[in-house]
Amino acid sequence: xxxxxVFKPMGTIEADTPSASVRKRRxxxxxxxxxxxxxxxxVIGLVVFVIVPVVFSLYLCFxxxxxxxxxxxxxxxxxxxxxxxxxxxxxIRNTFVIVxxxxxxxxxxxxxxxLLTNRNIRGLALFKAGFFLPMVTTSVAIAAVWYWLFAxxxxxxxxxxxMFGIQGPGWLADPAWAKAAIVIMISWQSMGYFYIxxxxxxxxxxxxYYDAASIxxxxxxxxxxxxxxxxxxxxxxxxxxxxxxxxxxTFDVAYVLTRGGPVNSTYTIVMYIYDLAFRxxxxxxxxxxxxxxxxxxxxxTLVQFQFSKLWVNYDQQ
Amino acid sequence: MTSNSxxxxxxxxxxxxxxxxxxxxxxLIYIVLLLVLITTIxxxxxxxxxxxxxxxxxxxxPPDLLPSPATINNYQQVFDLMPMGAALVNSIKIxxxxxxxxxxxxxxxxxxxxxxxxxxxxxLFFGFLATMMIPGQVTLIPLYILFSRLGWIxxxxxxxxxxxxxxxxxxxxxxxxxxxxxDAYIEAARLDGASHLQIxxxxxxxxxxxxxxTLGLFSFLGNWNNFLGPLIFLNTDSNFTVxxxxxxxxxxYGTNWGLLMAAACVAIIPPLLLxxxxxxxxxxxxALSGLxx
Numbered sequence: 001x002x003x004x005x006v007f008k009p010m011g012t013i014e015a016d017t018p019s020a021s022v023r024k025r026r027x028x029x030x031x032x033x034x035x036x037x038x039x040x041x042x043v044i045g046l047v048v049f050v051i052v053p054v055v056f057s058l059y060l061c062f063x064x065x066x067x068x069x070x071x072x073x074x075x076x077x078x079x080x081x082x083x084x085x086x087x088x089x090x091x092i093r094n095t096f097v098i099v100x101x102x103x104x105x106x107x108x109x110x111x112x113x114x115l116l117t118n119r120n121i122r123g124l125a126l127f128k129a130g131f132f133l134p135m136v137t138t139s140v141a142i143a144a145v146w147y148w149l150f151a152x153x154x155x156x157x158x159x160x161x162x163m164f165g166i167q168g169p170g171w172l173a174d175p176a177w178a179k180a181a182i183v184i185m186i187s188w189q190s191m192g193y194f195y196i197x198x199x200x201x202x203x204x205x206x207x208x209y210y211d212a213a214s215i216x217x218x219x220x221x222x223x224x225x226x227x228x229x230x231x232x233x234x235x236x237x238x239x240x241x242x243x244x245x246x247x248x249x250t251f252d253v254a255y256v257l258t259r260g261g262p263v264n265s266t267y268t269i270v271m272y273i274y275d276l277a278f279r280x281x282x283x284x285x286x287x288x289x290x291x292x293x294x295x296x297x298x299x300x301t302l303v304q305f306q307f308s309k310l311w312v313n314y315d316q317q
Numbered sequence: 318m319t320s321n322s323x324x325x326x327x328x329x330x331x332x333x334x335x336x337x338x339x340x341x342x343x344x345l346i347y348i349v350l351l352l353v354l355i356t357t358i359x360x361x362x363x364x365x366x367x368x369x370x371x372x373x374x375x376x377x378x379p380p381d382l383l384p385s386p387a388t389i390n391n392y393q394q395v396f397d398l399m400p401m402g403a404a405l406v407n408s409i410k411i412x413x414x415x416x417x418x419x420x421x422x423x424x425x426x427x428x429x430x431x432x433x434x435x436x437x438x439x440x441l442f443f444g445f446l447a448t449m450m451i452p453g454q455v456t457l458i459p460l461y462i463l464f465s466r467l468g469w470i471x472x473x474x475x476x477x478x479x480x481x482x483x484x485x486x487x488x489x490x491x492x493x494x495x496x497x498x499x500d501a502y503i504e505a506a507r508l509d510g511a512s513h514l515q516i517x518x519x520x521x522x523x524x525x526x527x528x529x530x531t532l533g534l535f536s537f538l539g540n541w542n543n544f545l546g547p548l549i550f551l552n553t554d555s556n557f558t559v560x561x562x563x564x565x566x567x568x569x570y571g572t573n574w575g576l577l578m579a580a581a582c583v584a585i586i587p588p589l590l591l592x593x594x595x596x597x598x599x600x601x602x603x604a605l606s607g608l609x610x
Contacts, residue, residue: 035435041422045482053459141581
């Protein structure tokens with residue numbers, strides 16, 4: 001393996017190690033050196049691919065750059081132009097509508113399935129494998145399939161609806177239904193992942209809690225309300241946090257299904273950033289939009305953490 | 318490699334309701350589960366059957382449940398019209414190299430954070446965790462600029478190198494796993510004169526196998542399915558990855574559904590095989606990540 005070559009220079013330090021935890025002098029100990037050596041590749045990655053780009057992105061917020069001419073500092077004009085751009089507000093509004101629909105829908109479906117299967121179910125492994133399947137497949141590929149399923153005149157969904165005499169909507173062609181189509185597909189795709197998270201959380205709740213509550217005469221609803229929900233709250237918190245961040249930054253599905261249309265009805269923040277940067281070459285404005293996305297995510301996560309003290313019960317086991 | 322070594326107790330069966338001979342509730346539950354299963358399977362079924370249909374049979378209403386006659390013509394065309402073969406090679410190369418890089422570098426960092434007491438350890442670890450908050454969109458534009466300066470645009474390097482060198486989530490996951498391995502193992506080895514390098518390779522890596530497999534699978538899938546990255550960094554057909562080929566079938570050839578479905582089938586075969594082979598690790602990995610949260 002090529003790894004051996006990489007590690008050779010460290011041979012000198014290796015010779016020092018027997019005196020491991022003893023600090024020889026006031027400088028770096030060999031433990032320090034070993035620690036730095038082991039984290040070195042990731043630290044290089046962190047600096048080059050995260051920290052420097054983040055700092056540069058901040059600079060770009062206040063600079064004009066189209067790739068051709070050298071960047072020039074323009075003060076607040078990028079921020080002003082983004083804030084004056086109607087597409088920006090459309091993108092934010094659409095993203096919020098899509099996210100706020102996906103999250104409750106997916107939580108209800110995946111938690112519901114987990115509650116249903118948290119018992120002896122024959123063939124549970126098969127169901128699990130099936131539910132999780134959409135998660136592992138390439139979004140672009142499976143979104144292309146859904147594009148067709150949603151087709152108004154020859155798609156499978158409307159064909160199915162017409163069996164019941166229902167005239168299906170235009171889905172991706174209809175501004176009112178295109179968002180719904182995207183929500184359905186993303187929910188369909190991510191449901192299995194959250195289902196497995198919830199099921200693992202449920203299996204972690206000790207049976208004794210239920211037994212004790214049942215002896216006290218608790219009904220099923222109150223068992224759920226006073227045993228399951230509090231015990232599951234850390235999982236629920238994790239799910240909500242991941243799902244919110246994930247659906248705010250989603251791109252593939254909406255891009256393949258609608259490219260933001262019809263009439264911008266599914267245009268999201270990430271598409272807006274992509275367009276600014278790689279269609280209009282306004283790097284400064286794109287940087288501003290990406291920071292708006294970051295601030296939204298940051299505030300939501302912060303609020304969630306604050307609220308979590310009120311309802312998340314970490315006091316278990 | 319039992320499930321217990323990953324997350325004790327998670328996969329034990331603790332039933333709320335005992336298995337009865339027959340009751341209405343269980344029947345209803347099975348009906349619901351079957352309906353959901355059908356919903357998850359139908360798009361895949363549709364994709365596979367359509368890819369095997371003749372052109373004139375594709376739009377038949379009501380649709381044929383099975384292709385008759387079946388044809389592999391679409392698959393041949395996928396490979397003839399677009400460089401699908403090259404794309405498969407590209408995608409596999411990128412995903413494999415990025416995955417091995419990420420496993421090596423993040424397990425090294427995880428080992429240091431979990432088992433070596435070095436200066437600034439906590440500050441640096443916190444720094445890693447903090448970067449998990451930053452959405453990729455913020456660094457996307459500066460990275461594009463960086464890669465174009467380096468002459469990396471339209472090469473596979475931007476799709477591999479960053480993933481090989483930075484994976485805060487992977488560091489976190491592996492560090493949590495390694496924290497669960499008793500320090501006594503390491504101390505014993507140190508007394509025997511083993512260096513950290515030897516301990517890392519000979520003791521930690523074998524013990525971390527379940528966590529490494531899980532992280533490796535997710536890393537492979539993430540890279541295989543990556544769409545935005547290749548869309549931005551690649552221009553030439555012969556450099557394309559599989560998701561880009563699928564995308565180009567929609568633009569360049571209008572929408573030829575048979576071809577598109579065949580291309581989609583080709584794209585999901587590798588992740589599907591991986592999933593079927595290592596399904597247990599996926600389920601464990603997901604559960605593991607949630608319980609840490």
